[in-house]
Amino acid sequence: MSTDSAIYVYGIVPGDVELEESAQGIGDPPAPVDIVHEGDIAALISVIAADHALGTPEDLQAHAKLLDGTAGVAPVLPMRFGAVMTDEDAVAQELLRDHHDEFVQALNALEGQAEYLVKGRYDEGSFLTRLLSEDERARKLSEDVRKAPEDASRNSRIALGELIANAIESMRNADTKTVIDGLAGIASQVNPREPTHEWDAVHVALLAEVERQHELEEVVSRLNKNAGGLMKLRLLGPVAAYDFVVTAKAEG
Amino acid sequence: MTTAIQPAGGSNGPSGGPSSSSLADVMDTILDKGLVIDAYVRVSLVGIELLTIDARVVIASVDTYLRFAEAVNRLNIAEADPKAGLPEIVDDVTSGAAKSKTKGVLDAAGEKLGGLLNQEQPQRKKATRVRSQREDR
Numbered sequence: 001m002s003t004d005s006a007i008y009v010y011g012i013v014p015g016d017v018e019l020e021e022s023a024q025g026i027g028d029p030p031a032p033v034d035i036v037h038e039g040d041i042a043a044l045i046s047v048i049a050a051d052h053a054l055g056t057p058e059d060l061q062a063h064a065k066l067l068d069g070t071a072g073v074a075p076v077l078p079m080r081f082g083a084v085m086t087d088e089d090a091v092a093q094e095l096l097r098d099h100h101d102e103f104v105q106a107l108n109a110l111e112g113q114a115e116y117l118v119k120g121r122y123d124e125g126s127f128l129t130r131l132l133s134e135d136e137r138a139r140k141l142s143e144d145v146r147k148a149p150e151d152a153s154r155n156s157r158i159a160l161g162e163l164i165a166n167a168i169e170s171m172r173n174a175d176t177k178t179v180i181d182g183l184a185g186i187a188s189q190v191n192p193r194e195p196t197h198e199w200d201a202v203h204v205a206l207l208a209e210v211e212r213q214h215e216l217e218e219v220v221s222r223l224n225k226n227a228g229g230l231m232k233l234r235l236l237g238p239v240a241a242y243d244f245v246v247t248a249k250a251e252g
Numbered sequence: 253m254t255t256a257i258q259p260a261g262g263s264n265g266p267s268g269g270p271s272s273s274s275l276a277d278v279m280d281t282i283l284d285k286g287l288v289i290d291a292y293v294r295v296s297l298v299g300i301e302l303l304t305i306d307a308r309v310v311i312a313s314v315d316t317y318l319r320f321a322e323a324v325n326r327l328n329i330a331e332a333d334p335k336a337g338l339p340e341i342v343d344d345v346t347s348g349a350a351k352s353k354t355k356g357v358l359d360a361a362g363e364k365l366g367g368l369l370n371q372e373q374p375q376r377k378k379a380t381r382v383r384s385q386r387e388d389r
């Protein structure tokens with residue numbers, strides 16, 4: 001293998017997984033996806049140019065799409081975006097052979113399961129309307145802000161904003177707990193994620209049997225009904241089990 | 253047993269099933285989670301350059317607070333206080349309301365772009381070095 005090419009690694013799958021011809025990798029035009037076998041496992045890879053700059057939106061989506069498409073039908077251990085090795089021999093030996101049993105064990109543990117995400121945001125208008133109707137102090141601060149000129153009301157506005165931020169956080173904690181309770185019995189593992197948006201209501205990753213996806217859909221739709229417009233939850237998945245793969249030994 | 257791989261879009265779930273992942277959904281996941289290759293192999297990286305992709309972290313600040321307060325203001329204006337006299341309404345519309353609404357729209361647009369490109373977000377991290385706080389899980 002010449003040194004001006006490199007191997008991009010998407011993830012690790014059982015050795016009996018086969019590629020569909022339509023599978024597309026990262027890059028523009030999309031690199032073909034290939035498979036490197038070693039023992040009972042295999043790695044999904046693409047050959048890319050060594051000076052290839054990674055990280056366009058298309059690259060990110062290609063990485064996710066390939067692994068998520070796999071996750072619905074076979075167990076897959078996803079690599080974090082950007083895993084690159086020198087050549088196919090390195091993938092086969094250093095990655096697959098040296099960690100063979102560990103990967104087999106992890107793939108067996110995932111058999112039949114995939115990751116799903118439940119996420120949603122509060123509706124700003126509904127949330128604030130409800131807060132103002134229930135919280136005396138919020139109502140008073142809001143009056144102050146409305147009556148005073150902008151310069152004079154700065155402290156009130158900060159106090160009101162802080163009150164809202166705290167209200168969102170405590171509501172978020174309560175709703176996250178409600179969602180996790182609702183998933184009990186269906187999810188084998190749950191990982192609440194940090195919020196990535198200030199209006200985030202719920203952001204929970206879970207591992208569940210792909211066959212029970214319809215039960216997840218029912219839970220989410222029931223929770224949405226109960227929320228009465230205050231928040232709208234979405235169910236994403238099946239995706240590769242990013243939240244539940246464990247890196248056995250970390251160096252540095 | 254043989255299993256085929258197909259693009260995620262190809263397998264149709266039942267209608268009303270899970271929604272597909274947006275770029276923002278994808279970024280939350282694949283830049284922050286998954287197996288880290290340098291934990292497994294010692295000499296792995298060649299001269300590959302990762303474009304800088306930033307992960308957003310939500311941190312409440314005075315800016316956030318002021319934005320929340322502004323949202324309340326928009327709400328108040330939308331509810332059109334019945335006790336307010338005409339001059340007050342006109343005044344609101346010409347100064348406060350129009351200005352704050354425009355800003356709200358701009359904020360929203362900026363946020364969308366920010367979600368994709370993160371041009372002006374605090375707490376920047378390079379994709380190569382994003383580490384989850386729950387990495388040890």
